[in-house]
Amino acid sequence: MMMIRTNSLLHHAFFKLTGILITNSLTTTTLSSSVLGLEFSPHSTSSLASLLHSTSFSNNGDRPLSRYQKVTSLDHAFNLFDEMILRKPLPSVIKFNQLLSALTKMNHFSSCLHLFKQMYVVRVPVDAYSMNIAIKCCCQISRTNDGFALLGCCFRRAVVPNVITFSTLLDGLIREDRILEAERLFKKLIKHRLCEPNVVTYNTMIKGLCKFGNNDIAIGLLRLMDERGCRPDVVAYSTIIDSLCKDKMMDDAFNLFKEMVFHKAIQPNVITYTSLIHGLCNLCRWDEVAKLLKEMEEDARISPNFQTFSILVDAFCKEGRVDEAEAVIDIMVERGEVPNIVTYSSLVDGYSLRGEMTKARTLFDSLTSKGLVPNVVTYNSLLNGYCKSFKVEEAMHLFHDITRKGLKPDIVSYSTMLQGLFRVGRCGAARKLFNEMRSQGLIPDECTYRIILDGLCNNHKVEEALSLFHLVGDSKLNSDIVVYTILIEGAGKCGKLDIAKTLFHDLTVKGLQPDVRTYAVMISGLCREGLLTEAKHLFCKRDESGCPPNSVTYNVFLQGYLKNQNCDDVEMLLQEMDRRSYSLDASTLSLLIDQISAGSVDRSMLKLIGKLVPKELMDTLESCLDYNLFKQMWEA
DNA sequence: ATAGGGTTAG
Known part of the structure; x- marks a missing residue:
């Protein structure tokens, strides 16, 4: 029922989304008629204002591009460059810089560096702009050290490096995961007054901290920049929000989001929303995804972009909801985005x-x-x-x-x-x-390792799995609860309960926390050997240990009872399952059907069992039981 | 009136 509700909510959001996408594209054309005395809601007035603002702004930005900025291909760029260096006098360095910049925008970093070197050869006097572009190219192709070498050239050539130069280098170090050197450079900038960090420098450092899992320190830097008189912007907040979302810390992410919007009055943008949506998608919190999409849609300044759609498509596909993914792709295409x-x-x-x-x-x-x-x-x-x-x-x-x-x-x-x-x-x-x-x-990697252990266990090669496990020894690969769970299950299934118990004991010694699955396989192993009392003990202990019970454990435990022909606690377990809205899985149900057919299940329990059978198992139930019994279960 | 920062795949 829950799924259906959220489904339709999301459908609703998409429907409205389609609406707003069309509305947005119409806004510019309907603007003039709106201005001519038609009514505005307060909301549309403010979006109109921002639209007018952005229109006048874009008039400045829409200055025609120079031919050096308009290069469309490598060949084009090289031909233009060759022509430029033959001219007498040489074109100004600005024109060269425009050409270099156009190349970096096409991601032709190596070629850009090649032309930069040519500028030296033909003695075009390079300036800080050319230097910064060249350093950026080095950083982008993971050759940040070459970028620092160019910084050395700056000093020799009397080109003065500025805050952009250092921010670029800082970014290069972070791209190469050289976080300690990045921190050292950042501190050096301040200590030796090489430059006063600006919002981009801080944001770059924040990105580095987030990349290495230091969300708290990143937030500390966010506070520090504010104290030092550098106002954090939407990028600063979005960087940390994204990192928190990736760590599934949605509460913290939303708190920061609220702080940004309500306390700092910083307008979130499509990237902020996309990060939050991504985080919610990863946790399958679909109703909240729909809510955010709606929120985004209601703000005329923000509309979903290619990335937003891609994330939604991917999330739907991972849930197996391909139809919805295709619907999103259709909306994308309508919007002129190319999948x-x-x-x-x-x-x-x-x-x-x-x-x-x-x-x-x-x-x-x-x-x-x-x-x-x-x-x-x-x-x-x-x-x-x-x-x-x-x-x-x-x-x-x-x-x-x-x-x-x-x-x-x-x-x-x-x-x-x-x-x-x-x-x-x-x-x-x-x-x-x-x-x-x-x-x-x-x-x-850890995934390969798990697959091999699991594969060996499932093919009656538990000894091989165990010797591989011991061979790997104290490595990080073995500090993994999933690895232990695989081995406990494998050992349990082939009757090596003593080994399963040892492993279960060892994992706690190692400081690992058994999860729901670990308990389930251990309980199942105990039941398999007829040790119901011990299983029951573990079942209760698990309940106390703050590891919330789930449907799987109940099914496993029930199977243990039924396989041991012990019906003592079956009714109690079924009632608990009903209270928690869990349902029976196929193998538990088939064991129960055996008991019903054998007449060892009390008729009064039939109605309860009927309630616990999920829709998709109805046919199984119907075909296994005689019609009268089936009717009793459903009409009781 | 040319340079630097944040969102996509097992």
Whole structure:
């Protein structure tokens, strides 16, 4: 019921979204008639004001571009440059700078650096602008050290570096994850008065702190800049808000958002909203997503952009809601945005997750005709779909296609294939592929490790899994509750309960917190050996330990009772499940049906069971029970 | 009247 409600809310938001997108595009044309004495709500008055403001502003900004700024290709730029250096006298440095700048806007950083060097050769007197552009290019191609070398040139050439120079270098260090050096440079700027940091310098440093998980220090810097007389702007706030959203700390993100809007009167923009929407999507908080979209839509100054749509498309696909994703793509297209390979990769992923491989493949094959080139991520989605549908041969084929298309399979491609091979029991092929992966210089990550352990356990090779686990030893890979859960489940399933118990004990020693799944597999292992009392003890302890119970644990526990032909607590458990609105899963239900058929379940319990059967299992229930019994359950 | 900062993929 919940899902339906949020669904329709989101549909509603999209419907309204479509409306506002059209309204927004009409605003400029209807403006003149609005000005001619038609009514305004206070809201539209203010948006009109801002519109007028931005119109007069853009008249300044719309100054025709010089021919040096208008270059459209590398060739064009090089030809123009060659022509420029032949002219006598040489064109002013500004014209050269415009050309360099145009190249950086097209992401041609190396070529830009090449022309910059040529300027030295033909003795165009470079200035701080040219220097800053060149330093920016170095930083963008991960050669920040070369950027610092250019800074040295500044001093020799009597070009004075300014706050932009240092902000650019700071950004370069952060791009290369050299956070300590970035902090050192930042402090040096202030201490040696190399320049007074401005809002961009602070924002860059804030980004670096956030990148390394120091949200609190970033917020500290936000306060500090304010104290030092540099007013934080929407970028400063949005950077931290985004980081908090990525860490799933939505409450903190919204608090900062409110502070920005209500206390600092800083207008949020599309990026601020997109970050918040992304964070909510990751947590499947759809009703709040709809609320934010609506809020955005109500503010005429802000409308969703390409990124906003891409995030929504991806989020819907990950939930398997491909229809809604397609609806968003339609809205995108209506707005004149062109979906790119990322957008369609999400869609391939969505179909694959639903196991709709024909649709996934058709879409994948149609990408080329759309002028889009599938990348490794696109391939990985399709690989995953084939593997999950047990079509490992198809997956293998596609896997080899990756190399044939001149791409390199990455750690995700290999991990996905490994999982697929283990799923169909091809452990030997998995081992071979693992060795191939290593020979390609790819280092298995925690995901690969989990897949291998899980694969071994599910193929009756628990000993191998355990020896791998011991081989890995005290590494970070083993400080992972999921790893322990996999091994506990594996050990439990093959009757090695003593090992399961040891592992369960060890994880707490290591300071790891068992999660709902860990408890479930441990309870299941105990029940399998008929140790219901011990299982019950753990079940209650888990309830106390602040680890909230979920539907899975109840099902596992119920199965334990039913498999042991013990119906003592079954009714009590069913009642608790009903109170918490949990439902029965397929295997628990089938065990219950056995008991009902055998006549060992009290008739009074039938109605309760009926309430706990989810819609999708109704058919199972109906076909398993004789009609009269079924009627009793539903009409009681 | 040419240079620097924040949002997209397993």
